[in-house]
Amino acid sequence: MSWERDQQPGARRGYHHGNLREALIKAALKLIAEKGPSGFSFAEAARAAGVSPAAPYRHYRDRDALMADVASRGFEAFEAKLASAWKDGAPDPFTAFERLGRAYLDFARREPAQFSAMFESGLAFTSFPELHSAGDRAFNVLRDACAAVIATMPEAKRPPVMMMALHIWALSHGIASLFARGDGARRPIPMPSEDLLDAAVLLYFDGLGVRKS
Amino acid sequence: MSWERDQQPGARRGYHHGNLREALIKAALKLIAEKGPSGFSFAEAARAAGVSPAAPYRHYRDRDALMADVASRGFEAFEAKLASAWKDGAPDPFTAFERLGRAYLDFARREPAQFSAMFESGLAFTSFPELHSAGDRAFNVLRDACAAVIATMPEAKRPPVMMMALHIWALSHGIASLFARGDGARRPIPMPSEDLLDAAVLLYFDGLGVRKS
DNA sequence: TGTACATCAGTGAACGCGCGTTCACTGATGTAC
DNA sequence: TGTACATCAGTGAACGCGCGTTCACTGATGTAC
Numbered sequence: 001m002s003w004e005r006d007q008q009p010g011a012r013r014g015y016h017h018g019n020l021r022e023a024l025i026k027a028a029l030k031l032i033a034e035k036g037p038s039g040f041s042f043a044e045a046a047r048a049a050g051v052s053p054a055a056p057y058r059h060y061r062d063r064d065a066l067m068a069d070v071a072s073r074g075f076e077a078f079e080a081k082l083a084s085a086w087k088d089g090a091p092d093p094f095t096a097f098e099r100l101g102r103a104y105l106d107f108a109r110r111e112p113a114q115f116s117a118m119f120e121s122g123l124a125f126t127s128f129p130e131l132h133s134a135g136d137r138a139f140n141v142l143r144d145a146c147a148a149v150i151a152t153m154p155e156a157k158r159p160p161v162m163m164m165a166l167h168i169w170a171l172s173h174g175i176a177s178l179f180a181r182g183d184g185a186r187r188p189i190p191m192p193s194e195d196l197l198d199a200a201v202l203l204y205f206d207g208l209g210v211r212k213s
Numbered sequence: 214m215s216w217e218r219d220q221q222p223g224a225r226r227g228y229h230h231g232n233l234r235e236a237l238i239k240a241a242l243k244l245i246a247e248k249g250p251s252g253f254s255f256a257e258a259a260r261a262a263g264v265s266p267a268a269p270y271r272h273y274r275d276r277d278a279l280m281a282d283v284a285s286r287g288f289e290a291f292e293a294k295l296a297s298a299w300k301d302g303a304p305d306p307f308t309a310f311e312r313l314g315r316a317y318l319d320f321a322r323r324e325p326a327q328f329s330a331m332f333e334s335g336l337a338f339t340s341f342p343e344l345h346s347a348g349d350r351a352f353n354v355l356r357d358a359c360a361a362v363i364a365t366m367p368e369a370k371r372p373p374v375m376m377m378a379l380h381i382w383a384l385s386h387g388i389a390s391l392f393a394r395g396d397g398a399r400r401p402i403p404m405p406s407e408d409l410l411d412a413a414v415l416l417y418f419d420g421l422g423v424r425k426s
Numbered sequence: 427t428g429t430a431c432a433t434c435a436g437t438g439a440a441c442g443c444g445c446g447t448t449c450a451c452t453g454a455t456g457t458a459c
Numbered sequence: 460t461g462t463a464c465a466t467c468a469g470t471g472a473a474c475g476c477g478c479g480t481t482c483a484c485t486g487a488t489g490t491a492c
Contacts, residue, residue, distance in 0.1 A: 015453045036335035038251025043445055052470050120333045122249035123396035167413045174387030184337035200380045207416030228486045229435055265437050327484055
């Protein structure tokens with residue numbers, strides 16, 4: 001399948017592709033899924049999109065810029081998924097928090113290509129501001145959720161939000177990248193990774209002294 | 214610097230390198246450190262070792278086999294470091310457990326090249342049995358340490374060892390790969406990653422009901 | 427101890443290939459008037 | 460509405476390069492007797 005055919009029937013492309021940017025991203029994701037984050041070339045992405053090898057230069061400075069865009073959009077999709085799982089903490093923060101954790105794992109499982117572009121592509125994300133801020137926005141969903149859980153606690157016992165958010169992130173990310181990811185680097189374990197995460201979060205909450213109402 | 218000079222003075226190499234396997238691994242690590250796990254080629258490793266591009270084929274079937282050997286040896290070094298930090302739980306399991314966590318982070322910080330070869334190279338480790346078992350041996354250090362902590366608890370309250378070991382692994386690995394790693398993919402946080410891990414483990418222990426004696 | 431021989435671990439030349447990048451170009455689209 | 464023109468987003472040919480891999484080879488090492 002070549003991407004330029006992925007259009008409305010009848011809306012045939014002519015000299016101009018019309019949607020090359022998106023087509024390159026789709027192609028890159030497909031190639032990453034097949035061969036890992038290092039396994040695609042600029043030229044190959046162009047070929048998959050059905051354009052000449054020079055065409056991508058109209059949209060991206062080089063391969064890394066394309067990779068960074070893939071990762072940025074990955075973070076945006078990730079943020080959206082997390083936000084819709086959290087759903088502003090409805091019906092209660094604990095139920096919503098569990099959904100949030102499952103959404104993290106689910107993303108790693110269903111979108112291993114985006115996941116590895118986001119976390120394992122080796123991009124120095126300090127040099128791609130858009131990537132950096134997209135990552136921050138996704139993290140903020142998690143941090144706000146932690147703040148909501150903390151708000152259920154008596155003031156005297158509340159832990160720092162940032163600490164808790166980093167703990168939960170590390171835990172979720174560890175489980176996602178070791179046990180839940182949907183590619184060959186996944187380590188099989190004798191239980192669903194969701195259960196593993198739920199149990200860890202419950203124990204951590206107990207340690208914090210969080211009490212479900 | 215080229216590796217073939219890295220020998221005893223006077224022990225000049227002739228036609229035979231003498232230590233090509235090790236030289237290739239050193240070269241691969243150096244290149245991985247510079248350009249990430251995808252950033253080295255078989256030919257480049259040969260050049261760095263000072264041999265012809267055909268020579269590596271005497272030792273490795275292909276680039277992936279070399280990569281797998283790098284990762285295997287990484288796991289061996291990792292296992293040794295963890296075991297020597299754990300030190301059979303002396304003087305007590307809690308002190309030793311804290312050392313163990315710090316050793317995990319320290320490895321990620323000091324050996325980012327090995328770390329990424331081990332965890333982010335994209336090798337399907339099911340197809341490299343030696344890699345698989347080296348990874349298991351490293352994990353076993355962690356699992357034994359968890360068992361020792363659990364053994365301090367009253368029998369009725371003991372959690373499953375495997376669950377605890379996976380929790381601790383995921384937590385340590387999440388913090389190591391997000392915040393402690395010694396390369397460009399590290400995310401800066403406003404506290405030492407050791408403190409972050411220590412706090413998380415303490416809270417998790419509290420949740421389990423572990424009491425320091 | 428000496429010699430013949432097998433095996434091992436390299437050489438270096440060669441090949442075809444795909445990549446990244448550039449260039450002058452051209453077809454399509456949008457806009458000013 | 461029509462036309463001239465600027466701009467945009469592609470083409471396709473070309474380049475030099477490094478890679479992976481093969482091949483027949485050869486120097487060095489180890490061993491049998």
